[in-house]
Amino acid sequence: MVANGRALKPDERRQGMTLIEMLVVLAIIGVSASLLVLGGGLRGTTAQTEANRLADRLRLAADEALIDGRPMRLRLAPSSYEFIGGDADALRGRHILPKGVVMSAQDAEVSVDPDGAAPPSRMTIRDRGQTFIVTFDGLGADVVAVADGART
Structure with missing residues (x-):
């Protein structure tokens, strides 16, 4: 990777999440939230x-x-x-x-x-x-x- 005209060493690279990782996290949060909101099965059928x-x-x-x-x-x-x-x-x-x-x-x-x-x-x-x-x-x-x- 190159920054400001010089090559970065592996330990100097920017740390963070990729777009794919963020999408996976959002999908997991969305599924968890929907299960919580729609979780009528958790309290049983009345x-x-x-x-x-x-x-x-x-x-x-x-x-x-x-x-x-x-x-x-x-x-x-x-x-x-x-x-x-x-x-x-x-x-x-x-x-x-x-x-x-x-x-x-x-x-x-x-x-x-x-x-x-x-x-x-x-x-x-x-x-x-x-x-x-x-x-x-x-x-x-x-x-x-x-x-x-x-x-x-």
Whole structure:
């Protein structure tokens, strides 16, 4: 290396980080920050998370039924649920609730009709100390928190 017209000896060279090293450090910091911010898995899945997930999936099922013109069903169990019919990849397969989260419902199956004419349904999702009610009216789904000690 040459500086001011003279060659630098190896021990006189400038010490520092290369651009590649800086990019690698920034990438590591970015991934670590995103894991920290999005790290819902660190505190475990709660009844609220599962209630919101079920409501979102019910809304998607209603949209899919409307677009495809074919009815779907939601089959419920205390520790899982699955959508029957439809082509949406997000709705395929049985969703197993996390340990400690339990679901109860008025009916074992909920209809999702293309015209939104299915009777309203209500599902209760609980875990230790939290209770949420998911209501589905055929077109949309809502989640409501239940106060401790209230009847569901």
